[in-house]
Amino acid sequence: xxxxxxxxxxxxxxxxxxxxxxxxxxxxxxxxxxxxxxxxxxxxxxxxxxxxxxxxxxxxxxxxxxxxxxxxxxxxxxxxxxxxxxxxxxxxxxxxxxxxxxxxxxxxxxxxxxxxxxxxxxxxxxxxxxxxxxxxxxxxxxxxxxxxxxxxxxxxxxxxxxxxxxxxxxxxxxxxxxxxxxxxxxxxxxxxxxxxxxxxxxxxxxxxxxxxxxxxxxxxxxxxxxxxxxxxxxxxxxxxxxxxxxxxxxxxxxxxxxxxxxxxxxxxxxxxxxxxxxxxxxxxxxxxxxxxxxxxxxxxxxxxxxxxxxxxxxxxxxxxxxxxxxxxxxxxxxxxxxxxxxxxxxxxxxxxxxxxxxxxxxxxxxxxxxxxxxxxxxxxxxxxxxxxxxxxxxxxxxxxxxxxxxxxxxxxxxxxxxxxxxxxxxxxxxxxx
Numbered sequence: 248x249x250x251x252x253x254x255x256x257x258x259x260x261x262x263x264x265x266x267x268x269x270x271x272x273x274x275x276x277x278x279x280x281x282x283x284x285x286x287x288x289x290x291x292x293x294x295x296x297x298x299x300x301x302x303x304x305x306x307x308x309x310x311x312x313x314x315x316x317x318x319x320x321x322x323x324x325x326x327x328x329x330x331x332x333x334x335x336x337x338x339x340x341x342x343x344x345x346x347x348x349x350x351x352x353x354x355x356x357x358x359x360x361x362x363x364x365x366x367x368x369x370x371x372x373x374x375x376x377x378x379x380x381x382x383x384x385x386x387x388x389x390x391x392x393x394x395x396x397x398x399x400x401x402x403x404x405x406x407x408x409x410x411x412x413x414x415x416x417x418x419x420x421x422x423x424x425x426x427x428x429x430x431x432x433x434x435x436x437x438x439x440x441x442x443x444x445x446x447x448x449x450x451x452x453x454x455x456x457x458x459x460x461x462x463x464x465x466x467x468x469x470x471x472x473x474x475x476x477x478x479x480x481x482x483x484x485x486x487x488x489x490x491x492x493x494x495x496x497x498x499x500x501x502x503x504x505x506x507x508x509x510x511x512x513x514x515x516x517x518x519x520x521x522x523x524x525x526x527x528x529x530x531x532x533x534x535x536x537x538x539x540x541x542x543x544x545x546x547x548x549x550x551x552x553x554x555x556x557x558x559x560x561x562x563x564x565x566x567x568x569x570x571x572x573x574x575x576x577x578x579x580x581x582x583x584x585x586x587x588x589x590x591x592x593x594x595x596x597x598x599x600x601x602x603x604x605x606x607x608x609x610x611x612x613x614x615x616x617x618x619x620x621x622x623x624x625x626x627x628x629x630x631x632x633x634x635x636x637x638x639x640x641x642x643x644x645x646x647x648x649x650x651x652x653x654x655x656x657x658x659x660x661x662x663x664x665x666x667x668x669x670x671x672x673x674x675x676x677x678x679x680x
Contacts, residue, residue: 248315250330253302256315257327260299263383265376272297277324278304279376290314321376328379329410337389340530341413343396343404343442345422345435346576347523348373350515350554352395354527357548361531361540363390370552371571373397378407391534399425399601401438408445415533416446417454417526421461422575427603440465447471454529456522457483475533477525485532487525492518493588495557500528509538511545515555516566518586519579553674562659563680564589568666569673572599574609578616580666585620589662592622595676597646597667598629611635623661626652629671646672653679 248256257263261273267289270276276293278286278301287308290301294313302315302323309316317323332339340355342348349371356367366389368381373395385392396407421436429435446453447469455462457476466474477485483503490497496515501508513524524545531541550556556567566587568580577599584592594617602609610631617625618639625640627633628649636642643649658680665680667673 248317250326253315253323253327254330254334256300257331257383263324263380264293264298265380267293267296270296270298274298276301278302278308278320279324280304280320286320324383325375325379325410328382331385332382332410332412335385335392337385337391338414339392339394339411341394341396341408341411341416341442341446342419342526343398343439344417344419345424345439345573346579347419347519348395348397349552349570350520350550351417351419351523351526352393353550354523354545354548355393355530357544358527358531358536358541359391359393359534361544362534362536364388365391365393367393368395371395371397373407375403375406378410382411396442398438399428401429401434402441404438404441405445408442412449413442413446413451415452415454415530416442417456418442418462418465419523419526420456420459420575421465422573423602423605423609424573424575425601426605427601436461436465440469443469443471452533454526456526475529477529478522485525485529487521487528489518489521492516492521492583492586496520496524498524500525502532507538509542511542513545514547514549514557516550516557516568517555517580517583519576519583520555558677560677560680562657563593563661563663565663565665565677565680567677568664569597569671570669572597572666572668574599574602574613577613577666580664581613581616581620584622584662584664587662591661592620593624593626593658593661593663594620594622595626595649595663595665595673596628596632597671597673598631600668600670602631606631607634614640624658628667628673646675650676650679 260275261271264270264274264276276298278290287303287305290303304320359365366385394411398404418439453474455474456478458478458480476483487500496513499508499510553567553570558565558567614635627642633642633644665673
């Protein structure tokens with residue numbers, strides 16, 4: 248079946264399903280295959296549960312005209328997404344970066360939704376499967392789409408751009424993450440810069456954190472002009488000033504062309520989120536949204552999924568930021584805690600992953616950084632941190648060991664930072680605080 252015919256089948260369906268346990272009636276089931284599963288084996292079951300058709304790549308499972316046989320299911324999904332994107336005339340915003348992608352995407356969604364019907368990446372479905380699925384969820388009612396793009400190796404962003412074809416884009420920042428795949432910090436910059444390259448080659452609009460020397464160098468290396476800038480520097484097109492980050496983030500902003508200042512009191516934690524909010528404001532202004540509407544959207548946004556969330560327990564105030572972690576986000580979270588006004592502070596950090604040969608030195612740097620905070624307790628969890636064990640902190644190999652230790656010696660009346668990579672399951676620690 249050619250891509251045009253497959254697209255027609257898709258348009259007549261109720262959407263895409265990739266999990267036979269969660270079939271939507273009338274859907275088009277794609278039998279994706281991974282290291283630990285083979286979707287072809289569940290195609291017949293998907294049809295029984297209500298899927299109209301099943302796209303498979305194993306001839307042995309085909310038993311009726313309800314099976315659509317392709318050479319590779321994932322490739323067919325990606326080609327379908329690319330073709331679907333080509334039929335759309337709406338602006339698409341693409342964003343990537345080492346930290347803050349998902350929060351920035353959510354803030355952009357909140358702002359743009361003040362005026363438009365917006366579709367955005369759900370959660371962090373930002374890879375070679377998530378981006379196609381996001382594109383295929385864009386229906387005729389959508390006026391703007393926001394596509395988050397993640398990567399852990401070279402040319403992944405380039406490929407995702409070929410699917411999403413963004414008209415506007417930004418890189419939140421670049422830092423030390425996925426070093427196993429990228430090889431080095433230089434590799435990170437090269438990979439993330441693929442978004443700039445696509446926008447430059449296709450006449451797209453580029454937004455940049457105007458105070459970030461790395462991002463400016465990446466643009467200069469590619470001889471890309473013009474671009475719109477946001478940041479704290481007075482030369483930016485949109486200027487923001489931090490007012491307070493001791494609790495929730497508060498800041499002021501103005502456009503250099505107008506200079507009328509606005510105050511925004513948010514419900515997100517961390518001075519590092521100022522840039523994310525400014526990016527959303529600048530996009531809002533580009534899309535002709537009134538300042539008051541933008542401010543209302545930012546003030547009303549409440550973070551989810553343990554990203555920059557402030558939780559009040561029976562005994563403590565907990566900064567929940569354990570959806571993910573890398574070197575730069577860990578450093579930013581620790582530095583933010585140092586600025587928080589609290590009589591008692593406790594740091595609980597978990598391992599960062601995919602650092603390869605850099606793991607030991609980067610975990611040691613974080614251990615050293617925490618010594619600069621006047622913290623009542625410094626707790627480190629995971630094999631990488633345990634390898635840096637010394638007498639100045641508490642070190643545990645597993646989250647379970649940390650839970651046992653906190654049970655025996657409870658944390659009370661403190662502001663606590665919980666920060667770790669997702670697989671450390673730090674959500675289990677929250678009930679012990």
